[in-house]
């Protein structure tokens with residue numbers, strides 16, 4: 308049996324546009340997945356950017372955070388910003404070691420700005 312790829316159609320999950328795709332097999336899930344990949348609509352672009360971001364984010368987190376739980380705090384904050392994209396402008400995570408990490412989504416790019424202030428609170 309030939310394994311040659313033939314042109315098929317799938318439907319973009321975001322806008323419903325039909326796209327020509329080349330996929331092995333007839334699994335509609337795979338066809339739609341490929342169609343979404345190929346689509347240029349806003350929803351598909353967003354998910355593409357998110358996927359591309361994920362690797363960079365993982366590398367950034369493992370390089371900059373010593374503890375898995377700290378990494379998880381940032382990941383959770385990223386999830387909130389991504390989930391409420393547009394509704395929530397930024398999430399700030401304040402660690403108990405004095406670091407503040409502000410997570411913002413700017414034009415589909417994730418920005419994490421970290422600051423540490425040695426603030427003294429004086430209590431008489």
Ligand SMILES: [Zn+2]
Pocket residue numbers: 319320321322323324343346347348349350351
């Ligand atoms: Zn689309």
